[in-house]
Amino acid sequence: MRNVSIPSSTSLIFKDQLKVIQVFPFNFIVDGVEIPTHPLQLFLTGTFNRVPILLGATHDEYVLRVLYEEYTSPPNSTEDYLTRILPIMTYNQSEIEALYHPNLFNGNYSKAFVALMSQAAFICDARRMAGYMVNQPTYLYTYNHAPESFWLSLPSLIIWPGAYHSAELLNLFQTASPLLYGDQMFLPNELNLVASTRRYWTNMITKHQPNNNISLTWPQYSSTMDQTLVLDINITTANFTNVYPNCDLLSAARV
Structure with a gap:
């Protein structure tokens, strides 16, 4: 793993992906100072600041219309x-193609596309990063709740209801608009x-770990136990691959 070869951004593997994914305006730049080398190489060699980390993704990242329509060329x-x-x-x-064939999504190619892109671009990579960082306290989550408020599920915002990209952040920053301030954007x-x-x-900010004696205990991530916190109306913990069984194959296919 430490001698992994990281393809150049000009390689065919990345050029092909430009037929599907647009170039994001906020990609990192390896400048030799703030980002001294490719982050994957830093993870593999362990040369990064070891601080407690909380990370995860939402279950249906790509139902957010801006991701689906603006940052990809959807089918x-x-x-x-x-x-x-x-x-x-x-x-x-x-083997991976078979897992995301439209036949497994009631013949709906758009739903197959959302599942593939959400898991390949966000969900499985969050777990992969957690695996690189297990030598310091690491907490992995999946946010699976689809916002229920009319204003947070408008057709202009999302392709269809789901736990879309950034949905969990609405719980933390309750300033979507003057009419949706505080808890007004949530149903009881x-x-x-x-x-x-x-x-x-x-708690993560103030105590460097997320737990207290009120909410369900969030287990620290380890590659052996592979436990994640499932943030939904009923909060639970689960084995990550029980929630996302395709992630082992998807991660193995990546650099």
Whole structure:
């Protein structure tokens, strides 16, 4: 692992992905000072600041319309998904392609695309990063609750209801608009999830670990136990691959 070869951004593997994913305006730049070398190399060699870390992703990252429409070139038909998206995003690995075939999503190529992109670009990478950082306190979460407020589930915001990209942050920064300030953006049944999320994040900031004696205990991540906190109306803990069984294969296909 320490001698892994990191492909150049000009390599064919990345050029092909530009047929699906747009260049993000906030990509990191290896400047030799703030970011001295590729972050993956830093993780693999252990040359980074070892501080407690909390990280995770939302279950349906790509139902956020800006991700789906602005930062990717989404499929326009089943054929387009099967011939353009799937081979590129699975690195032509037939075993992974089979896991995201539209037939497994009631024939809906858009739902297959959202699952593939959410897991390949966010979810499985969060777990992978947690694995690199287990020598310091690391806490991994998956946010699985779809916001229920009318204003947080508008068709102009999301493709369909789901736990979209940044949904968990609404619990922490209640300033979406003057009309949705504080807890006004949540329904009563969501308030326990909201309060627990705030406690976890506040404790992480002030105590360098997320737990107290009120909310469910969040287990520290280890590659052996592979435990994650599932943030939903009913907060639970689970084995990560029980929630996302494709992540082992997806991560193995990556650099």
